[in-house]
Amino acid sequence: MSEAVLETKDLHKSYGKGSNRFDALKGVTLSIGRGESLAIVGKSGSGKSTLMHLLALLDRPTSGEILLNGDDAARLKGRILNTTRNHTFGFVFQQFFLVPNTSVLDNVMLPLKIAGIGSRARKIQAMEALDALDMSDKAKSNATDLSGGQKQRVVIARALVNEPSVIFADEPTGNLDSATGAVVEDILLDLKKDRGITLVLVTHDADLAARCDRSIFVKDGLILEQELSA
Numbered sequence: 001m002s003e004a005v006l007e008t009k010d011l012h013k014s015y016g017k018g019s020n021r022f023d024a025l026k027g028v029t030l031s032i033g034r035g036e037s038l039a040i041v042g043k044s045g046s047g048k049s050t051l052m053h054l055l056a057l058l059d060r061p062t063s064g065e066i067l068l069n070g071d072d073a074a075r076l077k078g079r080i081l082n083t084t085r086n087h088t089f090g091f092v093f094q095q096f097f098l099v100p101n102t103s104v105l106d107n108v109m110l111p112l113k114i115a116g117i118g119s120r121a122r123k124i125q126a127m128e129a130l131d132a133l134d135m136s137d138k139a140k141s142n143a144t145d146l147s148g149g150q151k152q153r154v155v156i157a158r159a160l161v162n163e164p165s166v167i168f169a170d171e172p173t174g175n176l177d178s179a180t181g182a183v184v185e186d187i188l189l190d191l192k193k194d195r196g197i198t199l200v201l202v203t204h205d206a207d208l209a210a211r212c213d214r215s216i217f218v219k220d221g222l223i224l225e226q227e228l229s230a
C-alpha cells in the first residue's frame with residue numbers, strides 16, 4: 001500500500017481513567033489513498049472527530065499505529081511533529097478559528113509565518129491563496145467582520161497556503177446556510193480534483209458524503225462499513 005498517504009492499524013483511543021474511561025475508538029484500521037476524497041460519516045458522538053484528530057496527528061492514540069507516507073507517525077515528536085503537520089496538512093473546522101481583530105491577510109499568512117517563510121514571500125503566497133478563493137479584495141478586512149461563508153473561504157485559503165497534501169475538514173459546512181455550504185463543498189471537492197489534494201471530510205450529510213470517492217461509516221468507535229461512490 002505504498003500509495004496510501006495515511007494508514008491506521010487497530011487504532012484505539014480512550015478518554016479518561018478508571019470508571020470515567022470512555023473508549024471513543026475501538027480498533028480502526030483504515031487506509032487513505034493519495035488524492036482520494038474520503039468521507040467519515042456517523043452520528044454525533046460516534047468518534048468521527050476523534051479519528052480525524054488522530055489522523056491529523058493532533059492527538060495520540062491509546063494504542064495502534066498511524067503511518068504517514070508509510071512511516072510510523074509515533075516517531076514524530078516536538079518540533080518535527082509540528083513542522084510535519086504544518087507542511088503536510090491543512091485544516092478546515094466547523095468553528096472557523098480565525099484570529100479575531102486581525103486582517104484576513106495576516107490570518108492566511110500565519111501558517112507561512114510558523115513555517116519561517118520570509119515576509120515578502122508570505123504575502124505573495126497568501127494573496128495567491130486568497131485569489132484562488134475569490135477573497136483577495138478582502139485581504140485587508142478584519143477577519144471578524146466577514147460573513148460565515150467568507151470566513152470559511154479564508155479558512156480554506158489558510159489551509160491551502162502551505163500547499164498541503166491532505167486537507168482535513170470537520171463538518172466544514174456545519175455553521176453555514178445550505179446555499180453557502182454548497183459553495184464551500186464545491187470548493188473543497190474542486191481542490192481534490194484540480195490539485196490532487198487528499199480530502200478527509202467529516203460530515204453527517206449523506207449527500208456530501210456521496211460526492212466523495214469513498215465513505216466510511218463510524219458507529220460507537222468502529223468502522224461499520226465502507227462504500228465506494230458510484
Ligand code: ADP
Pocket residue numbers: 015016022024042043044045046047048049050051
Ligand atoms: P463525533 O465527532 O462523531 O461527534 P467525537 O469523536 O467528538 O464524536 O467523540 C466521540 C466520543 O468521545 C463522544 O462520546 C465524546 O463525548 C467523547 N470525547 C471526545 N473527546 C473527549 C475528551 N476530550 N474527553 C472525554 N471524552 C471525549
Ligand code: MG
Pocket residue numbers: 048049050170
Ligand atoms: Mg465531531
